[in-house]
Amino acid sequence: MIENILGRIKKMDRKFTQLAMISVFLFVLMTALRGDRFLRPANIDSMLFQLVEPGLFAMCIAIAYLSKGIDLSIVTIANLVGIVNGILLRRTVLPDGSNATAMLLACLAVSVLIGLLCGLLNGVLIAKVGIFPILATLGTQNVFMGIGMILTRGRAEGNFPKALLEFGNAHVGGVPLLTILFLVMFAALCAVVHKTPYGLKLQWMGSNSKASWYSGVDNVKVTLTTYMISGLMAGLCGMVIMARSNSAKADYGVSYVFQALLTCVLGGISPLGGRGKVYNVLLSLIALQILGTGFNMLRVSPLIRDSIFGFLLVISILLDYIAEKRRAEILNRRAVNKNETDPAGQ
């Protein structure tokens, strides 16, 4: 029966099985090497917390990738959200903190608004003006960071209301609340991408934008929607960063972009567009989290760690390209063989 289930999973999605096996392998490896520290509840808890920020950013990159684009501006959108909210809170929250909850809700609205607007700007530059996504979002990345710098003069905003920090550290049934909210959002994105007309249009556009256009798909609208969703998730991540780190800074966490790219590529979301399953991103996220924690515990130098992650990215992109090429070759060979054995086809 187990074999039956395994067989079905394998048939369903090879990437899924691979990633699940890698995650389990890494988990077992860490348990064997440093089980005493690795399995400690505090460690598990901190790993669950640490999933949230890279996870949200990976979701942004995933949909950008599916559209055959990329969004490099996500981390600076999050930082901008943090800064604007920080200023807002500093100026409006009363010393006794009595209006903090109301203001935090206002901040949430501000986050959503800024995220959507930044995403809209990206989308317009890409879909209407026609700038390559990588250039457009590299540009806006610096614009958003620049605005953040001007607003803060390069300093950090901080000392947020206690209510926010309590929210950030809250647990429900022993699991961090933020992690739960992240998982809910992740599930929602999976559904949006794989189960709604918009999601399919997004993937069609990514795999063949000309054919999607001829099929009546409004590519401009799909692109705008995509970058706005990406901006929205990045904006919400700005709130998460505020709650978790109690500060907001214009150049915080720039390496998150790289991490998000790596997570998506490992998760089988192809930068070539239109190919991959979003749910696999969660598995690669977990695998990378275990790996990162593992490097920490084994006292691997951060310098070596970064280069290992770099190698991982290059190798997985390479494998992606090779697999793509092989697929085409196999198809062609099959066509040649089929015609030879099938005289009716002539």
Added chain:
Amino acid sequence: MSEPVIEVAGINKAFSGNRVLNNIDLAVHSGEVVCLCGENGCGKSSLIKIISGVYSSDAGSISIKGVNYPSLTAPQSINAGIQVIYQDFSVFRNLTVAENISLSYRVQKKKWFINYDFNRALARKALALIGANLDADEEIERLSVAEKQLVAIARAIVQDASLVIMDEPTTAITQKEIEKLFAVIRGLKEKGIAVMFVSHKLDEIAAICDRIVIMRNGKKVVDSPVADFETERIAYYMTGQEVSETPFEYIPAGGRPMLEVENAARSGEFESVSFSVKPGEILAITGQLGSGRTELAKSLFGLAPIQSGKIKIEGRETRIASIKDAFANGIAYLPEDRLGEGLFLNRSLGENFSSAIIDSMAGPLGLIREKRFEELSARWMEELNMSRKPYTTPASDYSGGNQQRIVLGKWLAARPRIFILNCPTVGVDVKSKSEIHEIMKRLARQGLSIIMISDDIGEIISTSNRVVIMNAGRVTLEAETNGITADEISRRILADAPRHGETE
């Protein structure tokens, strides 16, 4: 006979699972002028690209002047003396004649520095060799089409070409210029250079070629000296009418036309085009490349709207300025390049069939119901005589003919009233071709108005009830299909019409 300049054997090539070349053997000897003919999508361009090293073949051998090249690359092919003059000539518009002619020579000889005097001398020598009277310092932009062609030929000569391949060199130039081109080709022949000449025009083939090679559906079907070949049979060999089809019989039902086009024009593409289509009709529109037929079809689908004139649908004047407008008016368009413009190769059958109506596939929560994919796929696989596969099968698992059917099904699922098909059977095997024709006829009998763009005269005669022939952007003939012969259509298509350059 002398040793062949090039000899290929057993060449096979497939793209995305579609076989475009099937065991091609071909040898060209020095001083020979070989004509290569075949319909669109028969594989001749792929063959040329394999000979010139642009594509690599999946199987087969290539030897040039007795040397075997297991994996021929473009530089190797050029160094071995193969030169291709593409339809657009691939000249650098911003450079001078001399620079264009000497550029590839310099690349080939791995020269590091540019010597302008040497360039000029080289260019003059090459131009003199082919008897062309051109200023070496003129910028390419200022030259006429025929002059650009001469530059491309001169460029080929300076690279010690032993085989010059010309892809439809006569489509864009006037009769007088063709004469000149032929003189140049005869000159090349005398120098022992072989020429491979892609053309469909019978008089040209008879005038200049020694040998004729005809390809159909990726296979070589004729390879014969022109002297022994009845050129009248070229159309038969090109289209291959082994499958006899029952001609389409239109039963006039009266009523108003579904679509009326009045004096439609788009500058530089077509002008004063008028015709109409009634429900149940299959109207064929044909003409040479550049005659405006494809542009016209695209305008009707809102891709490049008409600039003047009227389009009426069921008698009501309608503006079709975007694909959205076309959708709203029940117009569907099957693109010629089905892989590039019609199909999502790596997506499932269900998604492909539903791609034009995807918004209607969602349930109350906005989530797509897989069940609908399944039903839709089952229905259209049945209707289009496709072998049953699960709806999750990717489109790439199907052959060319079936992929064409998937694209057909995707549009039919949208329930169009007017269906424009652009070359619906190009590159499709004979059996699928006649099945697609049957589907079209059945749809017409159900009341659909069909406009079929086609180059295939056999197809026009057997599937349409009316034909419109376009030439240089104008309609030159509209006739009932059963009152016109294949020869007449072919003659009208190729007739010299006033060219844009001359009328303007």
